[in-house]
Amino acid sequence: MLGRTIGRYEIVEKLGGGGMGVVYKARDRSLDRFVALKFISPEISADPDTRERFTREAKAASALDHPQICAIHEISSTDEGELFIVMAYVAGQDLKSAIVRGPMALEQASGIALQIARGLARAHELGIIHRDIKPANIILNDRGEVKIVDFGLARLSGSASITRSNGMIGTVAYMEPEQIGGGKADERTDIWALTLVLYEMLSGHNPFLMNNTASTLNAVLSIVPEALRSPAIDAIIRSGLAKDPNNRYARMKSLIADLESLHRDVASLRASDRTARMEAPVTSPSIAVLPFSDYSSQRDQEYFCEGIAEEILNVLTKIPELRVASRTSSFRYKEESKDIRTIGAELNVTTLLEGSVRKAGNRLRVTAQLIDVASGYHLWSERYDRDLEDIFAIQDEIANAIASALEVTLAEKDKRSMRAISPSEIEAYEFYLRGRQLMLQHRKAAYEGAAEMYRKAIEIDPRYARAFAGLSDVFTLTYMYIGSDEAMLQQAGEASAKAIELDPELAEAQVARGNALALRKNFVDAEVHFVKALQISPSNFEANYYFGRARWAEGKASDAVALYERAAAIQPDRYDVWGMLIELLRREGREEDALRATEHALEATTRHLTLFPADARALCYMAGVLAQEGRTEEAESYIRRGLEVGEGEATVHYNLACVYTYLNKFEEALEQLERAIEVGFGHREWIENDPDLARLRNHPRFVEMMGRLR
Numbered sequence: 001m002l003g004r005t006i007g008r009y010e011i012v013e014k015l016g017g018g019g020m021g022v023v024y025k026a027r028d029r030s031l032d033r034f035v036a037l038k039f040i041s042p043e044i045s046a047d048p049d050t051r052e053r054f055t056r057e058a059k060a061a062s063a064l065d066h067p068q069i070c071a072i073h074e075i076s077s078t079d080e081g082e083l084f085i086v087m088a089y090v091a092g093q094d095l096k097s098a099i100v101r102g103p104m105a106l107e108q109a110s111g112i113a114l115q116i117a118r119g120l121a122r123a124h125e126l127g128i129i130h131r132d133i134k135p136a137n138i139i140l141n142d143r144g145e146v147k148i149v150d151f152g153l154a155r156l157s158g159s160a161s162i163t164r165s166n167g168m169i170g171t172v173a174y175m176e177p178e179q180i181g182g183g184k185a186d187e188r189t190d191i192w193a194l195t196l197v198l199y200e201m202l203s204g205h206n207p208f209l210m211n212n213t214a215s216t217l218n219a220v221l222s223i224v225p226e227a228l229r230s231p232a233i234d235a236i237i238r239s240g241l242a243k244d245p246n247n248r249y250a251r252m253k254s255l256i257a258d259l260e261s262l263h264r265d266v267a268s269l270r271a272s273d274r275t276a277r278m279e280a281p282v283t284s285p286s287i288a289v290l291p292f293s294d295y296s297s298q299r300d301q302e303y304f305c306e307g308i309a310e311e312i313l314n315v316l317t318k319i320p321e322l323r324v325a326s327r328t329s330s331f332r333y334k335e336e337s338k339d340i341r342t343i344g345a346e347l348n349v350t351t352l353l354e355g356s357v358r359k360a361g362n363r364l365r366v367t368a369q370l371i372d373v374a375s376g377y378h379l380w381s382e383r384y385d386r387d388l389e390d391i392f393a394i395q396d397e398i399a400n401a402i403a404s405a406l407e408v409t410l411a412e413k414d415k416r417s418m419r420a421i422s423p424s425e426i427e428a429y430e431f432y433l434r435g436r437q438l439m440l441q442h443r444k445a446a447y448e449g450a451a452e453m454y455r456k457a458i459e460i461d462p463r464y465a466r467a468f469a470g471l472s473d474v475f476t477l478t479y480m481y482i483g484s485d486e487a488m489l490q491q492a493g494e495a496s497a498k499a500i501e502l503d504p505e506l507a508e509a510q511v512a513r514g515n516a517l518a519l520r521k522n523f524v525d526a527e528v529h530f531v532k533a534l535q536i537s538p539s540n541f542e543a544n545y546y547f548g549r550a551r552w553a554e555g556k557a558s559d560a561v562a563l564y565e566r567a568a569a570i571q572p573d574r575y576d577v578w579g580m581l582i583e584l585l586r587r588e589g590r591e592e593d594a595l596r597a598t599e600h601a602l603e604a605t606t607r608h609l610t611l612f613p614a615d616a617r618a619l620c621y622m623a624g625v626l627a628q629e630g631r632t633e634e635a636e637s638y639i640r641r642g643l644e645v646g647e648g649e650a651t652v653h654y655n656l657a658c659v660y661t662y663l664n665k666f667e668e669a670l671e672q673l674e675r676a677i678e679v680g681f682g683h684r685e686w687i688e689n690d691p692d693l694a695r696l697r698n699h700p701r702f703v704e705m706m707g708r709l710r
Contacts, residue, residue, distance in 0.1 A: 001039075006078055009037060009086070016094075025089055034089040035073065039082055051083060058085050060128055061151035068119030070139065070147040090147045096135035098559075099200055100531050106233065107263070108562065109201035112138075113194060114259045115146035120190050121252040123151065129185050133193035134174045135200065144558035172216050173209040177243050180217055191249045195240025202228050232262050285406045286349040288325035289313040291334045292366075295358040305357045306331070307433035308366065308395060312353070315399045317539050322408045325349055326541075326571035332607060344373030351379065353402060362388045368398050370405055380405040389426050431457035432467050439474065442617055444482045444649065450474050465503035472496035472512040476519055481617065481651035485680060492516040500529075507537035511546060518550035526550050541571045548580065555689045557584055568600070575604035579621045582628065583691045601625045616646025620655035624692075627662035635659060650681035658692035669693075670701050677705060684709040 001024055004011050012034075013025040021041040028035050040054060055075055062072035074086035095112070098104070104112075116138060120130060130137075130151055139147040176192035179185065200206050207225040210216045225241065227234045236258050242248040249255045289312055292305040310327060317324045325347045333343055340352060355368035369381035380401055384394045435453030438446045451474045457467040475492035479485060496516045499509035514529035530547035533540055548563030561584050567577045578601035585594035605622045612618065623638035639656060646652030653676035660669035673687075673696070684706065687693060696702045 006037070006084075007076070009035065011037065021084075028086075036070075036087045036089045037084050038087060039084045042082075054083065060126075063126065064123055064128065064151060066119050066122040068115050068146045068148055069123065069151065070149045072151075087149065088147075090139045090141050090149075092139050092141040092147075092556075093559075094136050095138035095140060095197070095201070097527070097531070098140060099135055099204065100535070103204040104201045104562070105565075106202065108144075109198060110233075110259060110263045111144075112140070112146055112201065113198040114256065114263055116148060116194055116197070117252055117256045117259055119146065119148045120194065121256060124187050124190070124252055129187065130190050130193075131185050132171055132174070133190050133197060134171050135197055138197070140558075172213055173206050173220075175220060176245070177221050178245050180220060183245075187252055188245045188248050188250065191240055191252060191255055194255070195237060199225055199228070199237055199241070202233065232258075232265070236262065285321060285351070285408055286323040286325070287316060287351045287353060287370075287402065287406070288330040288343070288347045288349045289316065289327075290343075290352060290354045291331050292354070292368075293356040295356045295365075297360065301357060301359050303434050303437040304359060304430065306437060308357060308391065309353075309355070310436075311395050312399050312402075315395070316402065318537065319403060319408050322403075322406065323349070326573050329571075329573045332573075332610070340371055340376055341373055349373065351406065353398075355398075359388070364388050364391060364394075366391075366394050366398075368401075370402055391426065391429070425460045428457040428460040428464055428467065431460070432464070432470065435467075435470055435474075439470070439477070441612070442477075442481065442615055444478070447474050447478050447482065463502055465499045465506050465509055468495045468499035468502065469506065469508040469512040472499060472516055476512070476515045479519060482649055482680065489516065489519055493520070504532075505536060507533045507540050507543060510536065511540065511542045514543075514550065515546045518546070518553065521553075523550060523554045539570055541567050541574065544570065545574070545577055548577075552580070552584070552689060553686045557587055557689075557691075560584060561588055568597075572600060573604050573607060575601060575608050575618060575621055578604055579624060582625065587691050598625060598629065614645045616642050616649060616652045617655065619645070620652055620659065623659045624655060624662060627659050632663060635663065648679055650676050650679045652676075653679065654681050657696075658690070661693055661695055666696060666699065669696060670699065670705075673702070674705060677709070 001011050001022075002014065006026075008030045009026040009028055011024045011026045015023040015025050015036060017023065021039045023036055023038045026035055026037045027033070058072060058075045062075075065071070070090060071088040072085055073088065075084075076086065077083045116133070120133070123130060128151065130148065132150060133148075137148065137150045139149060141147065174193045174196055176189055179189065196206065196208070203225075207223055208216055208219040210219050221243070225237065228237065236255070239247070239249050239258075240255060289309050292309045294301045294305045309331075313324060313327060313330075316322060329347055344350070344352060350373055352371045352373060353368060354371065355366060358365040364384070364386050366384045366386075367382070368384075370379045371377070372379050382398070382401065384390075384397070386394060431453045435450040435457070438450040438453060440446075451471060454467045454471040454474065457464055458471070461467070472492045472495035475488045475495065479488035479492065492512075493516045496509065496513040499506065500513050503509055510529045510533035514526045514533065517523075517526035517529065527547075527550070530543055530550065533543035534547070537543065544563045544567035548560045548567060551557075551563060552560040561581065564577050564581045564584065567574070568581060571577070578597050581597045582594050582601060585591075585597055601621070602625055605618055605625065608618050609615065609622065619638050619642035623635045623642060626632075626635035626638065639659060642652055642656060653672045657669045657672035657676060660666070660672060673693070687709075688697075688706065693702075
């Protein structure tokens with residue numbers, strides 16, 4: 001169909017498909033606008049009675065006029081008799097794709113549900129029942145606004161329903177109990193499905209969806225979903241998902257009233273909950289993994305000691321009931337001599353893991369001890385005298401011992417995770433760890449050194465997926481922060497593709513692939529890999545952070561905010577994610593959250609610069625935060641420091657262009673942007689969508705620069 005012209009519609013892109021048929025994006029040449037064409041599958045449209053019923057249903061749905069309902073413009077057919085409807089084109093994603101990334105915040109989920117409910121209420125006023133409300137039929141545009149699609153068309157869907165002969169309509173996993181029993185659809189049909197969609201947004205899963213139709217039907221009839229997070233939302237869920245329709249909300253307006261009340265309270269609930277979390281003593285199991293000390297005779301194994309601690313930390317983060325302090329938070333104590341209780345209080349954790357490594361030739365001595373912060377006593381300690389090749393087994397044993405001591409559960413797949421991804425040669429692993437340590441320096445020379453380390457690891461072990469993923473990351477980071485060399489993207493693509501080939505279940509490989517594709521502006525395929533990474537490892541910081549960057553580059557600010565917020569929750573000491581959040585939160589009208597993000601950004605960047613005072617990127621971030629706060633002299637001081645250590649680095653000049661824009665020094669901003677492009681910054685979409693540069697966009701010099709990037 002791509003490239004085909006039907007009447008005045010030129011088909012340009014396939015948007016999706018299902019039991020009903022296939023949807024395409026098309027250009028209406030008469031009105032010069034994009035529309036969506038839904039071609040009804042031949043199996044459905046071939047029957048004359050079905051065609052007549054489809055036309056009747058579509059005409060009724062076309063009468064709906066509401067901001068949350070996707071408008072139907074036309075019903076037609078091709079010369080070959082292919083039946084299709086012409087709908088408004090909504091730029092965005094379906095709710096199903098958003099839910100795949102994990103549970104939503106209560107504020108976001110209740111806001112989406114409220115929009116859906118208002119659209120459905122309007123339809124119900126006209127006597128129209130949707131019959132097939134589900135995440136795939138809800139589109140979220142770039143501003144987070146809801147559009148409901150496929151109104152009145154569910155009764156035609158043969159593949160998605162049970163059978164047409166018994167009168168059942170809709171998708172099985174979202175079907176209310178009375179429809180399974182042959183009852184008639186009414187407002188409560190849509191109320192059930194909408195409540196279920198709300199539950200799915202908040203929990204991340206449909207509680208009734210099973211492996212087959214029979215089991216799903218039985219679950220709808222018998223399973224009562226688990227309670228969620230608050231009495232108010234649980235009351236809505238109970239009423240909306242009552243098995244007996246007489247106990248369910250009778251009218252959509254009743255559900256709207258409760259959702260409005262909930263949504264009004266969400267902001268204050270969120271604020272009070274955040275305050276309570278900050279002030280309440282820690283009661284749930286929590287741990288900080290401190291960098292292991294190097295007791296080797298030459299004191300030259302720092303990279304190895306940090307690598308061991310980081311591997312253990314990464315496994316512990318996969319335990320849902322265990323809160324783990326981020327690497328940035330805990331590793332900052334490497335050069336500090338502080339009391340255990342002080343460290344525990346500053347990191348807000350109940351336990352600390354500390355250890356040491358003595359490496360001599362092929363022999364290894366690792367000691368580790370788990371310490372209770374409150375008492376200062378050891379909960380567990382062990383010494384391992386092994387051959388170097390046993391390092392992966394040692395890491396596993398330590399992680400398992402910690403889980404046992406804290407009475408939390410480490411999943412079987414995670415118990416084996418490090419062994420499963422370890423290289424066949426220990427020497428390759430050592431080169432990999434050296435590369436990881438170099439990448440933390442965020443300098444051109446360090447990136448070049450990291451690439452060399454990863455290549456050496458691959459030479460020794462050509463099937464080392466993590467080394468290929470790391471190599472891809474070096475190339476993408478070089479492209480993003482040093483200079484936009486096309487060769488970097490080519491090498492990133494090749495390395496990430498190889499990592500996926502070797503280990504498709506490795507989250508790092510999926511993130512590397514997603515990032516490489518996003519920088520190619522292939523956002524559709526990039527999303528597939530980012531979502532896969534989050535399915536493998538929901539708490540993976542890089543998956544959330546780089547997916548957020550991709551969404552921002554794509555112009556989807558609301559999605560970027562949600563992903564950045566999740567990344568910030570995972571690693572609150574990462575200064576860069578807070579810097580990204582500030583302006584986006586203000587753009588979303590969340591001024592109070594933006595102020596909190598500013599406080600976090602200042603704290604996190606200060607801590608980072610204490611450890612890495614010559615990090616030009618961090619210096620620029622600090623200048624930007626201070627500039628937005630009106631602290632001009634301090635900001636200019638950091639600008640000077642950033643230029644001293646980062647002259648010629650594309651990302652430094654780009655970030656300083658943003659800083660000068662905050663300071664209303666537009667000529668200086670344009671000079672820095674010009675310099676950034678000159679030394680290799682070529683992300684046109686990022687520049688065009690970056691709110692930090694909004695006030696430059698009408699300047700002739702800016703327009704001319706963008707013309708050169710086309």
